[in-house]
Amino acid sequence: MTIAAARELTDGDVCLVGVGPPNLAANLARRTHAPNVRLVYESGAIDARPQRLPLSIGDDDLAATATAMVSVPEMFNYWVGAGRIDVGFLGAAQLDRYGNLNTTVIGPHDQPMIRLPGAGGAPEIAASARRVIVIVRQSARTFVEQLDFVSSVGYGPTGRERRATGAGPTLVITDHGVLEPDPGSNELTLTRLHPGVSTDQARRATGWDLKVADSIKLVEPPTELELTALRRLRDREDLDV
Amino acid sequence: MPRPVPLGEAIATHVHDGDLVALEGFTHLIPFAAAHELARQGRRHLKLVRMTPDLVYDQLIGLGIVDELVFSYGGNPGVGSLHRLRDAVEHHWPHRLAVHEHSHAGLANAYVAGAARLPFAVLRGYRGTDLEDQRDIVDRVTCPFTGEELAAVRAVNPDVTVIHAQLADRDGNVMFWGITGVQREAVLAAERAIVTVEEVVDVFPERTGAVVLPSWVLSAVCVVPGGAWPSYAAGYSVRDNSFYQQWDEIARDRAKFLAWAEENDLV
Numbered sequence: 001m002t003i004a005a006a007r008e009l010t011d012g013d014v015c016l017v018g019v020g021p022p023n024l025a026a027n028l029a030r031r032t033h034a035p036n037v038r039l040v041y042e043s044g045a046i047d048a049r050p051q052r053l054p055l056s057i058g059d060d061d062l063a064a065t066a067t068a069m070v071s072v073p074e075m076f077n078y079w080v081g082a083g084r085i086d087v088g089f090l091g092a093a094q095l096d097r098y099g100n101l102n103t104t105v106i107g108p109h110d111q112p113m114i115r116l117p118g119a120g121g122a123p124e125i126a127a128s129a130r131r132v133i134v135i136v137r138q139s140a141r142t143f144v145e146q147l148d149f150v151s152s153v154g155y156g157p158t159g160r161e162r163r164a165t166g167a168g169p170t171l172v173i174t175d176h177g178v179l180e181p182d183p184g185s186n187e188l189t190l191t192r193l194h195p196g197v198s199t200d201q202a203r204r205a206t207g208w209d210l211k212v213a214d215s216i217k218l219v220e221p222p223t224e225l226e227l228t229a230l231r232r233l234r235d236r237e238d239l240d241v
Numbered sequence: 242m243p244r245p246v247p248l249g250e251a252i253a254t255h256v257h258d259g260d261l262v263a264l265e266g267f268t269h270l271i272p273f274a275a276a277h278e279l280a281r282q283g284r285r286h287l288k289l290v291r292m293t294p295d296l297v298y299d300q301l302i303g304l305g306i307v308d309e310l311v312f313s314y315g316g317n318p319g320v321g322s323l324h325r326l327r328d329a330v331e332h333h334w335p336h337r338l339a340v341h342e343h344s345h346a347g348l349a350n351a352y353v354a355g356a357a358r359l360p361f362a363v364l365r366g367y368r369g370t371d372l373e374d375q376r377d378i379v380d381r382v383t384c385p386f387t388g389e390e391l392a393a394v395r396a397v398n399p400d401v402t403v404i405h406a407q408l409a410d411r412d413g414n415v416m417f418w419g420i421t422g423v424q425r426e427a428v429l430a431a432e433r434a435i436v437t438v439e440e441v442v443d444v445f446p447e448r449t450g451a452v453v454l455p456s457w458v459l460s461a462v463c464v465v466p467g468g469a470w471p472s473y474a475a476g477y478s479v480r481d482n483s484f485y486q487q488w489d490e491i492a493r494d495r496a497k498f499l500a501w502a503e504e505n506d507l508v
Binding site for chain 1: 267268269292293312313314315316318319322323326327330331342343344345346349350352353364365366367368369370371372374418419420421422423425426450452473475479480482
């Protein structure tokens with residue numbers, strides 16, 4: 001999943017990096033095929049070049065290696081909101097067939113069963129990044145017919161309400177495979193599977209009637225270089241750039 | 242300008258029961274020591290505001306001194322949930338917590354409007370999200386020039402903002418650098434501002450990217466070395482990541498949390 005996400009970054013892309021899998025994927029891309037990917041962290045670091053995998057978006061290594069440090073209002077107004085981000089990675093606790101995301105609550109907002117961290121930077125990243133890549137584990141509990149709460153908008157309730165500046169969620173990468181919006185309806189469609197995963201398994205891990213592309217491709221298996229770089233990042237070894 | 246005053250005196254003078262309090266810091270320079278002093282002095286019915294209410298707000302919420310929370314992301318960065326926050330929202334322990342919820346862009350701009358003494362800020366966000374249902378903090382305006390419909394967020398003006406910084410000079414001006422978050426805006430939006438610092442110096446070093454707040458916008462400066470632990474002050478300390486991980490275990494369990502609070506003289 002992380003390796004598949006890293007491969008979607010092109011050298012030179014300006015990438016807004018969030019905590020967790022996106023952080024790993026973006027730094028992996030920089031260690032492998034995209035050495036000049038530009039990492040932007042919402043804590044204010046522009047063009048950060050961390051020596052090791054940062055544990056949070058607020059590590060000092062990010063500030064110490066960045067081309068520029070800006071305040072949080074400046075980050076959201078001048079950089080994210082103004083459309084200066086090529087790729088934003090997002091995660092979610094729930095996702096629907098039109099790529100709308102919930103990171104706020106499971107159950108009603110006033111009396112939730114599970115209180116999640118909340119929207120954070122995601123609504124603006126979802127609205128303004130030129131491309132959005134969602135990284136999320138696929139299960140019938142996560143891929144739901146109806147979100148409990150809309151934290152970030154993908155293509156809207158019927159797939160046709162997107163009026164924001166960016167293109168929206170162009171890829172959803174899961175532990176089962178890759179989904180892409182249908183060019184007509186914007187409904188997420190399974191287009192690639194990880195080796196060893198079947199279409200039926202992906203269907204069972206989806207809470208709606210999953211649309212599957214006519215010709216399903218396989219995600220290329222990881223290379224030795226990718227696996228080594230990933231291991232070194234996870235072990236937080238210092239890396240030469 | 243105030244000479245450095247003891248932290249206890251600053252909190253006693255400037256923070257009152259029922260105040261809207263911002264203890265800001267975006268991962269870096271989080272004013273933990275000041276927050277703990279506030280708990281020790283027995284403040285009650287606080288309304289807290291902060292973009293990223295991490296461990297320190299989890300602690301204050303668990304202690305039962307918070308009635309309302311204004312925020313945009315309530316997690317333990319890189320670790321997971323804030324269990325005291327969750328317990329208060331999901332099970333009303335130790336009592337019910339009212340939440341007002343922004344996106345990062347929304348709350349950052351609410352402080353910007355507050356600092357400018359404007360009634361609201363305008364941005365392109367929120368459209369189509371359920372966060373918009375909170376019409377008391379987010380609404381819509383139409384641009385008078387282009388007709389574009391935009392989000393309006395109500396200004397946030399804390400009664401008091403507390404931040405931690407690296408340096409003060411002898412005149413009580415304050416300097417901080419590294420990840421500077423939304424602290425400048427939160428200070429300027431507030432009625433009163435308290436700053437704890439690592440050190441007092443005769444002359445500020447030259448430093449690219451530093452924020453300097455002049456003494457006349459501050460109510461009190463207190464010298465509290467290590468006052469950001471377990472977060473950090475760049476140039477002085479590193480983040481204690483192991484405490485952030487330990488916190489997950491302490492905060493998961495009410496009894497363990499209360500034992501921790503007692504050990505640390507917070508109840």
